[in-house]
Amino acid sequence: MYNKHYVVISVVLGVLLIALIGGGIWWIEKQSKKAEIVIDTPPLSTDTNQDIAGNNVPITTEAEPESDALRVARLFVERFGSYSSHEAFAGIGELKPLMTPKLQAWVETQYLPTLNSGNNNDQYSGQSTKVLSAEIIKISSGEATVQVAVQKSITGIDDKTTIVYPVITVELLKQGDSWIVDGVFTKS
Secondary structure (H helix, E strand, C coil): CHHHHHHHHHHHHHHHHHHHHHHHHHHHHHHHHHCCCCCCCCCCCCCCCECCCCCECCCCCCCCHHHHHHHHHHHHHHHHCCEEHHHCCHHHHCCHHHECHHHHHHHHHHHHHHHHHCCCCCCCCEEEEEEEEEEEEEECCCEEEEEEEEEEEEECCCCCEEEECCEEEEEEEEECCEEEEEEEEECC
16 A cells, blocks of 8 residues: 555656646746847938937038048057067058158158167067047148047066156148148157
């Protein structure tokens, strides 16, 4: 009799266990279908431009002169201020297409020789520059002055790194449709 009760209880518990497992699987699947997210986005319109909040913003097909001047100044300062002795300061030379002949001459005759004179080729020295902000000080159809705040991480031949935050003034000239750099000055 004891064995008969044991078998009946085992069968009932087994059926209940299977029912619970099956019910649990069914419930989980039902809940996961409810959790599907449907995003109804309106089709993109070609005649209007909206920001993420749905506000109409003007469509511009040509870059604004201010944004071009800022872009050139930011790019130039970051690349001009990032170099290493192991690359023989080659990154600075790659910027020549963005420089006026006057600035190219200054870089070749004064700036690069000064960098090279303080460099022992066996030891690393260099710096990396990151633009923090840029602001147009003045702009006209042919000239612009941009102030650029940067973070410079300077590593000397003694392997010590110093971080400084100078403000750099960039003078730009318009040549055709492009801005080129005519001068770079660091405020003390």
